[in-house]
Amino acid sequence: MSKPTTRFQKNAGRVLTLLLVAAGVAIPLIALSVNDETIFELEGNAVDGPPAGDDWENIADDRPGGPGLIAQNHSNVQTFITDGLDATDTAFTGGGSKDVNNVNQWQQVTSAVSPIKNEIGHAFAAAYTDPSNGHLLVYFGLDRSGSGGTAATGFWFFKDKISLGANGQFVGTHTVGDILVTSDYVTGGKIGEINVFRWIGGQKPLQVVGSTSTGGGFTVGDRYCLNNVAGQTTPMACAASNSNPETVPSSWSTYFFKSGSTFDPTNTFPARTFFEGGVDLTQIFGTGSTCFASFMAMTRTSASTSAQLKDFALGDFALCDMSVAKACKVEAGVSPVVNPDGVSVHTNFTVTFSNPSGGTLRDVQLVEKLGLGGTTGNACKITAVDLGSGGTAANPATPLNTNLVKDTAYEIANTIAGHSSVDVTLSCDSLDNPLLNIVEARAKTFVGAGDPDLVRTYQMKSDDDVLDECVAPTNTAIDVTKDCVGDKVTLVNTSGGMKAHACFSIEVTNKGNVALKNLVVADPKISANSLVPTGTTLGPAGSATDSILLGDTDHSGTIDAGEGLCFDAIAPDNGETDTDVAVFGNRVDVSADTAIPVPSFPNPQTDYATDSCPLCK
Incomplete structure (x- = not known):
């Protein structure tokens, strides 16, 4: 890793470039924007080199503390993913896992090692703003745990949050404006194709934004860029792969490479196992939305949009998120x-x-x-x-x-x-x-x-x-009292003979902070039906309606002479014959439901009371 470059050095390099342009000195157009090494070093390795720009060593750091441990990190947002190689590895499966299908048609399986040339070790992405023109630049890459032959990579930038669901499904969906970049490793491992697509939906959901097949491209060293379309003076997209072994940054988790029958740790990326690219989103969207929430790197059978997808690494990419x-x-x-x-x-x-x-x-x-x-x-x-x-x-x-x-x-x-x-x-x-x-x-x-x-x-x-x-504290309590009016029975002569006439007052009170509804007052000696109308409610304690006094026929709040709930009996309770201890009484039962559900106090709320009127006093 080289000595960290200061912001002054970065700006000085950019100012020098602009001065040269102003003075009429010819410099390659590819020196600016997505291909500008004073912003990001897109040269086929991950280690920060002499150019003033960041590299993956600066921002892709999976040590505890992450990129914050690196002094130089000028990205707007970044993500770094370590993909599994064993029981934790996930890969695509099923014929519906293709770019032209919606995300909810894709399928994934865990504990699946992809063909060696398709096996991802790490994946990473970062976004920058070009201070010279305000363009939004997104860089991305991956390393593979194997090499050889023709292989292809793809990178999705999703506006929706994409995650793994149950039963091998993906959670989330495509949104108009999602971006896909694909690239091929041609025979020998050198990059020979870049394609940039935008998701528009419909029967032909992928719109070609830029492609080698339609506009061609050019190569500078290990870097391959799309030719510019009309009106553009900087490349829309560039990519690079390592033509020689390159150092694995010490800040990364272990890189494994399979050269025989096993995956072995190594500190070096073998040739053509490291891939990185960048795309100028402003050239695609102009001043439109460049908001993305998720990033996916993938390997595939080819750069074609109908290719079968192989391994993938998925993570958040809060370029513009909420x-x-x-x-x-x-x-x-x-x-x-x-x-x-x-x-x-x-x-x-x-x-x-x-x-x-x-x-x-x-x-x-x-x-x-x-x-x-x-x-x-x-x-x-x-x-x-x-x-x-x-x-x-x-x-x-x-x-x-x-x-x-x-x-x-x-x-x-x-x-x-x-x-x-x-x-x-x-x-x-x-x-x-x-x-x-x-x-x-x-x-x-x-x-x-x-x-x-x-x-x-x-x-x-x-x-x-x-x-x-979030549960409001509640207390529920229903209380009933029953009192003999006049403290004794009176004897009355009826057609059925002499009977004891017993009268009672019954008061039902809500002593909780929750209203009580559907009140039932049952006293079978007084009435076969509830003593209150259907739907009677008691307000919470302290309110004007928290109690009801039954037997108060004039509603004065007290039981006066001649008031009460009465019944006639021909014999004292339990057949008592001693007039000094003979009483006439009964039990009243009350029940009600809380107006607010109270899980700890299941309905109905109940209480009862008993009282007796003596024959003699």
């Missing part, structure tokens, strides 16, 4: 809490919009996917926006303290700079405890974009930790 997360704000007595009505829960949430990439997100929007308003019982409002150090205020301003509408986009920031985040506070009232839902984030990745071209979602699930922290 994530969204939603979490409860837990504050005792404030959130989450049961509302005073006892039937709804108030919860404050923090929705975090993060930009992990180096690019700028524009017109960032929040969309609630929760059913809101009407009969849903749900209502949410944006109460605050914290722009942090990297956000700028929405224009027009974000509507605060206004009920949100489901599936409606609300702008929460005009821009979010790279590597920064914005927090939005939502205040919601709901009949659910906890309130779980999906929130969506939308953003534009370039000036002049129509609809947002970047969409991310976050779903709060009951099996996440949120179930514990």
Whole structure:
């Protein structure tokens, strides 16, 4: 590794080049842009050499701490992947694994070693901005654990997040604007072809952007570049492979090469096992979207788009990415809490919009996917926006303290700079405890974009930790008391003879913070039916409706003479004949359901009470 080059040296080299051009000194056109070694050394090895630009040694570092351990790393974003060789290795399988098919038609299998010339050891990618013209340059590469014969490589840059799913599937899909670069190692291992495609969908989903077959190319040393199309003064894409053995950077994980029957560690890349390339995305998109989220390096049977795909290495590539997360704000007595009505829960949430990439997100929007308003019982409002150090205020301003509408986009920031985040506070009232839902984030990745071209979602699930922290504390208790009115029975002469007339008051009280519904009061000696109407509800403790006094016929709040719930009996309880101890009593049972689900207290809530009226007092 050479001595780290300073930013001054890099800029000095660029200034010298520009001065030479201004003075009329002839220099090769290939010295600039994607082929500019003052930005990145595209020369067929991974070790940082004399040119001022970065190399893979600088940015592809899988030691603990990663690229941050290297003094020189000027990339906007980078990724480095160590591919497996054993039970952890993944490879393509099935006839549907072709570039012309959508990602969800591809299939993968674990613990599969590809044909030796197709076996990937490492894969890597990085993005840079050319300070001379603002062009976005993306570099990529891989090393193989074998060599020989004709082989081909391919590199996908996806706008969607691509990951491995269950049952050999891939998760994610192609998006218009995905980029594919393919290249061939011709006989002898030298690069002889580069093709650049853009995914457009439809019956012919891959659009040729640049290709050796249509425009030809030129070679300088180990470097091969596409010829320029009309109006372009710099190559759209270049690639290089090592014609001689090259050193494996010491910062990398072990490189294995198979020369016999086993994979052996080595500190040297044998000839034609290392491949790197670069593409000028600005030449492809102009000022359009250059937002990518995932990177895949692959080997294949040929550079053709219908080639069968072999080995692959997949990783994140947050060139322009966004994530969204939603979490409860837990504050005792404030959130989450049961509302005073006892039937709804108030919860404050923090929705975090993060930009992990180096690019700028524009017109960032929040969309609630929760059913809101009407009969849903749900209502949410944006109460605050914290722009942090990297956000700028929405224009027009974000509507605060206004009920949100489901599936409606609300702008929460005009821009979010790279590597920064914005927090939005939502205040919601709901009949659910906890309130779980999906929130969506939308953003534009370039000036002049129509609809947002970047969409991310976050779903709060009951099996996440949120179930514990988002549940509002509840306490439920139903209480019933029963008292003999007048403290004794009265004797009445009826057509059936002399009977004891016993009257009682019954009071049912909700002592919890959750309303109780579907109240049933059962006293079979007084009535065969519930003593309260169907659908009777008790409000939470402390409310005006937290209790009901049965037998209070004039609703004065007390049991006066002549009031109560009464029944007549011809004999004391248990047939008692001693008038001094004879009593007439019974039991009342109550039950009710909580208006808010309370997992630790299954419905119904129950209680009972008994009392007796003496014959004599």
